[in-house]
Amino acid sequence: MAYELKLPDLGEGLTEGEIARWLVSEGQEVAEDDPLVEIQTDKTTVEIPSPAAGKVTSILVEEGKVVPVGTVLVVIGGDGDRDRPQSDSPVSATQPSKGRATPLVRKIAQELGVDLELLAGTGPQGRITEEDVRGAAAPSEGRREPLHGVRRVIAEHMTRAHREVPAVTWVEECDFSAVDLKLLVPRVLKACAQALQQFPELNARLEGDELVYLERYDLGVAVQTEEGLVVPVVRACDSRSLEELRADVGRLAEAARAKTLAPEELRGSTFTVTSAGKLAGVLQTPLVNHPEVAILSIGRIAERAVVRDGAIIAAPIGYVSVTFDHRVVDGARAAEFGLAVIRLLEQG
Secondary structure, eight states, X not given: OOEEEEOOOOSTTOOEEEEEEESSOTTOEEOTTOEEEEEEOSSOEEEEEOSSOEEEEEEOSOTTOEEXXXXXXXXXXXXXXXXXXXXXXXXXXXXXXXXXXXXXXXXXXXXXXXOGGGOOOXXXXXXXXXXXXXXXXXXXXXXXXXXXXXXXXXXXXXXXXHHHOXXXXXXXXEEOTTSOGGGHHHHHHHHHHHHHTTOGGGSEEEETTEEEEOSOOOEEEOEEETTEEEOOXXXXXXXXXXXXXXXXXXXXXXXXXXXOOOGGGGSOOSEEEEEOGGGSOSOOOOOOOTTBSEEXXXXXXXXXXXXXXXXXXXXXXXXXXXXXXXXXXXXXXXXXXXXXXXXXXXXX
């Protein structure tokens, strides 16, 4: 009997995934629950196990391809081509004809002299996008590599955030004398969770014409990895101790760099904090982590000259910035939130 492994619904509204790496080859014998394939979603990389024991009869989707949920990826057992899904299967359905594009994209292609029949689309279900057309029209030079995995996801996510969110950034300096910099990230998470309780519109999501106020404080922490930025979620930042938050941040950061984060560890953040440490620069204007409505960033902290009681002294100063969705957060409220976070940090 043949078993077909389909791309499963991985939750959180995900509709597609990229085949990051096959862990088996055709003809290989596998046991039930042996790892078959790594799937890259817009959240993380997930390892999918075999649904049954037997020979890998057919691998139907090659590495690097993006396919929708429900697509048959591989056949275990059975009789080779006889058990390969027929033309009305999800695999065939996700291979559109050449030249699929919207009227606007077709118009742009005509103006630029680009033949759509010669293009492979990078949009959903292979649709040709405006970027595909303009890229084909541009002079070809330099080494080119397609975006895959985390980098592709980051590009899509950042493009959407920039397109949909009218972002504004507020910046103010903070004296970090009272903060143990070894505990900087957990201390900032704690301060943000406390301040968000006073400013609930920043701990929210915009869904259509409704602003959804969230009564939990699960904060995302931006972590730089070799493949790009990943944002695991630290839960219940309002009620946990600094030591508990420190341990969780360390564990999640290590898992992010090792690419072993579970899908649920990347879901459901209500607000995001980012700090690039020594590489941070004086300040940043990060993009809002859609569908959240705000993000707080900590710039590089360094000894700077400040005036205290009429005297010039050296103090560890860094800039705190709050980037927010101006559709739902007023500038004054964002500033008040930022100042509340700074007060909490300066109090230690």
